[in-house]
Amino acid sequence: MRIRHSFTALVTLALVSGGLVSCTASPQATAIEVTEQTIVVDVRTAEEYSAGHLDGAVNVNLQSGRFESEIAEYDPEAEYVVYCRTGSRSAQAVATMEAAGFDDVTDAGGIDSAASATGLPIVTE
DSSP states (O other), X not given: OHHHHXXXXXXXXXXXXXXXXXXXXXXXXSOOOOOTTXXXXXXXXXXXXXXXXXTTOEEOOGGGSOHHHHHTTSOTXXXXXXXESSSHHHHXXXXXXXXXXXXXXXXXXXXXXXXXXXXXXXXXX
């Protein structure tokens, strides 16, 4: 595909010439304030959650087939920070939550980006 090759060539040129200093896939580049009222939601599987999650996070598996019904039990007026492994599932979860009427939902991306942005440590069970 011509456009794809042109983009690849442009990125390669930028890297070679030093024009690209850094690149991040995180949807949230700035700090995310987490208060006692903030509900931090890990949308990964239970196994992923058990292997390491942000301190205080609740696990609501996006891929369980029950995400919408489980999230419906939460207050749509509360403040939420959502993360996953890489940022893909968190984006899907945020879109689903917003469509369900949740007003204050922040996509923190992947777990490492979320830990950096929130300052919350990654803990294991």
